[in-house]
Amino acid sequence: MSGPEASPAEPAEPRRGATDGGLRTLIKLGTRRDRIMLPVWIYALLATVGSTAYSLKQLYPTQADRDQLAVSISSNPSLRALYGPLYDTHSLGALTAWRVLGFGGLLIGIMVMLLITRHTRAEEESGRLELLGSGAVGRNAPLTAALVIAGSACFGIGLLAAVVMVALGEGWAGALAFGACLFAVGVAIAGTQAVAAQLTETGRTANGIGALILGLAYLLRTVGDAAGNSGGAGWVAWLSPFGWIERVHPWAGDRWWVIGLTLAAGVVAAAVGYRLQGARDLGGGLLPQRPGPPAAGPGLRGVHGLGRRLQLPTLLGWTAGLLAFGVVMGTLAKGIDQLLNDNKQVEDIIARYGGVQGLTDSYLATAVSFLGMAAAFYAVQAVLRLRGEETSGRAEPILSGSAGRLAWAGSHLVYPAVGSALVMACAGLGVGIGAGAVLGDFWGWVGRMLRAGLVTTPALWIIAAVGVALFGLLPKWTPAAYGVFGVLVFIAYLGPAINASHWLLDLTPFTHIPKIPGGAFHWAPLIWMTAVAAVLAAAGLLGLRGRDVSSA
Known part of the structure; x- marks a missing residue:
């Protein structure tokens, strides 16, 4: 071959994000997409914590008022089902945890469910994830990015909620346990939604499965709290992450091992989600899709039939x-x-x-x-x-x-x-x-x-x-x-x-x-x-x- 000797091809410069499977890029993209939704959620949840603490301070200003409330809660299954058990009346923090953890945990669960589905199954359904996957994006990167975004949001909510309670004069130890409860329940729900996103082909169905899981978990918490600790069905609350965070007892014992249990459940569920993701095709779901009829029936004729x-x-x-x-x-x-x-x-x-x-x-x-x-x-x-x-x-x-x-x-x-x-x-x-x-x-x-x-x-x-x-x-x-x-x-x-x-x-x-x-x-x-x-x-x-x- 005449001419100068061809030099060996130099290795191409790796594309940005290739070294980490596109994870950092997906996190930045997802955070940008959620730049309006996430601050609204965080503000609403923190305002719920602050306003609840303020209103409880006005409603029950004396120890006698709080003791009367505790007697009512302990003797009334309906009120325990509505608000959960009250473990201590000697601090505003314990009262706030009693009122916030159940409902606030449910709100965090809804936020996390929407986030995980938005960045995983909904992206697959739209075809954007297949386009991203054709480049330097790892198979697990989208799910990991979704979990990082959801987990970071829950961590921020928990940390800021602890700061709010400290600003209201409550102790740091209880405040950290309270914030950790909000973070841990978000991690647990994120793990279960990571599993739900692998089961179906559409984002709406994934959210439906997630909502069913949330509803069942909240129902188990309600039944267990109504039964109380005197026997019967009280143990049912331990089947729900909402029941777990209630039993951390912020400002009334700070049982950190329950927080560890909640976090471990979320990590295990997320690991199952990764395993299930590897067992399916991109765009497909593990639950079999029933084929439709070969011809549309009368009910599907026209736009109104399709809308229905x-x-x-x-x-x-x-x-x-x-x-x-x-x-x-x-x-x-x-x-x-x-x-x-x-x-x-x-x-x-x-x-x-x-x-x-x-x-x-x-x-x-x-x-x-x-x-x-x-x-x-x-x-x-x-x-x-x-x-x-x-x-x-x-x-x-x-x-x-x-x-x-x-x-x-x-x-x-x-x-x-x-x-x-x-x-x-x-x-x-x-x-x-x-x-x-x-x-x-x-x-x-x-x-x-x-x-x-x-x-x-x-x-x-x-x-x-x-x-x-x-x-x-x-x-x-x-x-x-x-x-x-x-x-x-x-x-x-x-x-x-x-x-x-x-x-x-x-x-x-x-x-x-x-x-x-x-x-x-x-x-x-x-x-x-x-x-x-x-x-x-x-x-x-x-x-x-x-x-x-x-x-x-």
Whole structure:
């Protein structure tokens, strides 16, 4: 071969991220995607801790008040099921742990579940993970990045919660145990969701499995706490991570070995998730998918049939879930009077939630309002399905045919409209069944609470209509509907407890819902809330007609 001797090829410079399988790059990408959602979650959880501690300090200022509360909790299974056991009354920290760990742990579990699915199974479903995998990205890097992001968020929440409690004058040892509880329960749920993400082919089903696990864990905690330590089914609480963190006893013993148990469970579950991931194909799930029929049936003809197929399972799941939770909350009505112990401040707070002075009526109105706040998440989720269909590319083939944009959008929006009313009717029905079973006058309570559930629906319509307006006018900002939902529910949930100003409470539609049973019923707020929702939805639909479909 003539000419100068060819020099051996120099090794190519490794691409950025190749040395660690793309892990650092995926973590930076995921953190950037969550730059709005995560701060909102962290702020909401820390505000819950701080406001709860402040309100408990106002409600139970003396040791005698706290001792009376402990007697009520120990003698009332309904209250233990609702809030968990109270292990110590000599510090504000112990009271705060009693009120926060159960509900706060559940909120952290929801946050972690959404994060893990968002960065793993949802990425596979959209095809983006296959594109990333064609480069220098390791097989385990996406799951590892998701676990790192979720774990870091939980660690930050735990650390900042400890700082908040120390700032309120509580001891460092208990505060660190309290924060470690919040971190550990997040790790445990992250591990179980890592397993759930390997079982199915879609992100929605993975979240459904995760929600089922969370619901079962919370139910086990409830049953175990209601049974107490005197025997019977009290051991059931030890089957749930929510029961584990309660038994750490922050500021009342600080049992760190229970935190170690919770963390170990999360690590083991995550290891199982890695093992299952290696046993499946990218984009596939371990649970077998049932093949559909060779030809579509009459129910799938047209956009409305497709919309029903996509939306109905979620609607039925929410309906059944809120019906069951409504029954549980209704059965607690008989024991709610023991929570007062002649404490006028507690009665005033319940009255601000319920809007009436009769304690039982006020509690039941509050129960329906809380269920309405949960149902608002369904309404937003149903609306945002439109954006998911658009960004995945599934909307374009439908709209390229004879289906119009408004018909396609309407096939989905009928579910947050009519479905919200159905969900709230079942929630109110559940509360009525539970209350009627323990208070007597069964059919009377069923009728009153069914009505209470239905009048809450316009509040859900307003929150859903915000999502429609964003989808049509500002499609990039459509996920911000979850942020609007979070802010409005946060105000409605914590505002009355901290005696917030009226102007702040008036920002959330739940403040304007007639508080029944017991309160005065007025049509005016229902009419204007429905009108506002209609205007927002119409603006969104007009925007959809005039913009490009599948725009980024």
